[in-house]
Every structure is written in structure tokens, then in C-alpha cells.
Amino acid sequence: MIQNQEVVVDKILINDMNFILDPYNLFIVNLFVIIAYILMLFILSNLEFIVRKRYVIALVIFALMVFFRIHSSSIGLWAGIIEPNHSSSATQTTLVGVERNIRSDEFLVHTPWLMSQVENSFEIINKNIKSEGINATMLNTPTWSPDILGKPYFWGFLLFGGDYGLSWYWSFKLISIFLLSFEICVFITKNKKLSLLGALWITLSPSIQWWFDTSAAVTEVILLSEAMIVCIITFMKYKDQVIKRQLLIIAFILAGTGFVTILYPPVQVPMAYLIIIFLISSILSVLHNSVSEKKR
Numbered sequence: 001m002i003q004n005q006e007v008v009v010d011k012i013l014i015n016d017m018n019f020i021l022d023p024y025n026l027f028i029v030n031l032f033v034i035i036a037y038i039l040m041l042f043i044l045s046n047l048e049f050i051v052r053k054r055y056v057i058a059l060v061i062f063a064l065m066v067f068f069r070i071h072s073s074s075i076g077l078w079a080g081i082i083e084p085n086h087s088s089s090a091t092q093t094t095l096v097g098v099e100r101n102i103r104s105d106e107f108l109v110h111t112p113w114l115m116s117q118v119e120n121s122f123e124i125i126n127k128n129i130k131s132e133g134i135n136a137t138m139l140n141t142p143t144w145s146p147d148i149l150g151k152p153y154f155w156g157f158l159l160f161g162g163d164y165g166l167s168w169y170w171s172f173k174l175i176s177i178f179l180l181s182f183e184i185c186v187f188i189t190k191n192k193k194l195s196l197l198g199a200l201w202i203t204l205s206p207s208i209q210w211w212f213d214t215s216a217a218v219t220e221v222i223l224l225s226e227a228m229i230v231c232i233i234t235f236m237k238y239k240d241q242v243i244k245r246q247l248l249i250i251a252f253i254l255a256g257t258g259f260v261t262i263l264y265p266p267v268q269v270p271m272a273y274l275i276i277i278f279l280i281s282s283i284l285s286v287l288h289n290s291v292s293e294k295k296r
Contacts, residue, residue: 044193051192054182058175066156069163071170073213074099074107106213110140113215114169117141118162140217140262150258153220173212173219178203180226187233217262224262225271227255229278236282 043050050057065071077099099107113129117136120126122144127133136143142154142165153176156168181202185195202208211218231252238244262268 043196047192047196054179058179062171062175065171066160066164066167069167070095071167073111073166073170074101074103075111075166077101077107103213105215110213110215111166113139113141114157114166115162117143118157118165122158137261138263140215140220147257147261150224150254150256150261151220153223170213173223174203177208177219177223177226180223180230183230184226184233216264216267218264218267221259221262221264221267221271224255224259225275228252228259228275231255232275232279232282236286 076094113126113136116126116128120128120136122136122142124136124143124145125133126136126139126141129136129139137145137147142148142151142157144158148154148158153169153172154165156172157165159165160168178199182195182199185198185202186192189195189198208219208222213219231248235245235248235252238248259268259271
């Protein structure tokens with residue numbers, strides 16, 4: 001064992017990011033913190049109204065995001081790829097934040113595939129990818145095939161084309177995961193404030209955000225799994241409302257169709273177990289309530 005050695009660290013690099021702590025950055029950071037704090041106070045003080053009108057509010061936000069073509073793609077980095085000498089300051093490509101080179105699975109692979117399908121008129125076989133073409137349903141892209149009924153996050157491409165479709169795709173997934181997570185958290189906790197925290201926690205979790213847009217469709221599998229779970233727990237709640245139950249069965253089948261046609265077992269298998277757990281627990285809960293009512 002060697003003694004009396006010194007170790008000198010002259011540089012620590014975190015996530016390959018350069019952040020200069022100047023007055024402007026401090027102002028922006030504090031501004032976002034203040035806005036987030038005010039927004040949190042507003043939500044908590046109007047929680048009952050927001051929860052009651054959550055779907056209307058979500059629809060308005062979704063419509064505005066699609067109308068203004070807002071998304072979180074790093075596709076702007078293509079400017080530097082197509083024109084290597086392109087100056088990033090010459091063209092503003094983002095409203096907030098910056099494109100991330102580490103998102104190469106998104107802006108170099110999946111988003112170009114999505115746009116390629118727009119040019120391919122959403123045919124199942126895309127001859128512009130690979131020399132002999134490829135089945136586009138295997139790439140997590142929109143196609144004119146039955147499985148598209150279970151993938152509503154792609155409907156914007158079919159209805160409005162590439163620009164609005166890309167915004168629809170990003171916005172739909174983000175808002176849907178938040179709403180579905182909230183419903184599941186309410187079912188588990190019976191506490192709206194805790195459920196709001198849980199929905200934010202799930203939606204903004206690293207596992208969701210890191211895999212938010214890739215050809216592996218991790219986020220899509222989670223979204224469709226949550227949709228099936230919400231259909232199950234809501235179905236059990238509507239005992240004597242036949243029409244609502246029929247609609248929930250249809251929604252479950254559509255979500256299930258999208259789920260089984262994605263083909264990414266590393267996420268599908270554990271999510272399938274989770275769906276089964278919720279199904280069994282919901283059935284047991286209904287049986288328990290029935291027995292309790294008979295005893296009364």
C-alpha cells in the first residue's frame with residue numbers, strides 16, 4: 001500500500017454540458033422557478049375545478065400546441081448536418097431550450113422515418129428505407145393499416161400531414177400519459193393532490209423522457225398499457241351504464257390492438273403483467289363489494 005500520495009482534480013465534466021453562470025442565465029433560471037411556483041399555487045387553489053374540467057383543459061392545450069406546431073424534436077440539428085458550415089445563430093430553430101445531439105435516435109432515425117412515411121403516402125411498404133424497402137409498421141410509423149386505429153398519436157399525420165402531425169404526435173403522448181397516470185393514481189391513492197404529484201412524477205420521469213421518441217416505441221407501449229388499465233378500472237366503476245361499458249370495451253380493444261402490434265417485448269411483457277394485476281385486483285374489488293352489500 002502506497003502512502004502519502006496526492007490526487008489533484010482540475011476538471012469535472014458533467015453530461016458534456018457547458019453552463020456559464022452569468023446574470024442572464026441566473027435571471028432565466030429564477031424566472032422559471034417563480035413561474036413554476038405561481039403555477040403550482042394556482043393549480044392547488046383551483047384543484048377541484050381543474051380536476052373536474054381536466055379533459056376540456058387538456059383538449060384546449062392540445063389544440064393550441066398542434067395549431068402552433070409545437071413539439072420537442074431536435075430535428076433542427078439537421079441544419080448542421082446538411083450544411084456543415086451552417087451557423088446555429090443564423091437560424092433560430094427552438095422557442096425554448098436547445099436541440100440535443102444525444103437525441104440521435106430521434107432526430108436521425110425515427111423522425112426522418114415519420115416524415116418519410118408522409119412522402120410515402122403512408123403505404124405499408126416504404127421503398128425509400130433500405131435498398132429493398134421495409135414494412136413501415138415495424139418502424140413505429142403511421143401506415144394505412146388496421147393497427148393505426150389503436151395508435152391515435154399517429155392520426156395527426158394522416159389528417160394534417162407532416163408539420164401538424166409531428167406536433168400532434170409529441171403533444172398527444174405527453175398529455176395522454178399525464179391524464180392516464182392521474183386516473184391510475186386516483187384509483188390507487190384516492191387523493192387528488194397526491195395523484196397530481198404522481199402524474200407529474202410519471203410523465204416527467206427519466207424513463208419516459210429518455211425514451212420519449214424512438215423507433216422502439218417505449219413511451220407508446222406505456223401509454224397504451226395505461227389506457228387499457230384505465231379502461232379496466234373505469235369499466236368496473238360503471239355497473240349499470242351499458243353504453244359507457246360498451247365504449248370502454250371498444251377503447252380497450254383498440255388500445256390492445258396498438259399494444260400488440262408494436263412488438264417490443266422488453267417493455268411489453270412487464271406492462272402486460274401490470275395490466276393483468278390491475279384486472280385481477282379490480283375483479284376482486286368488485287366481488288368484495290358485492291359480498292359486503294349482500295351481508296348488509
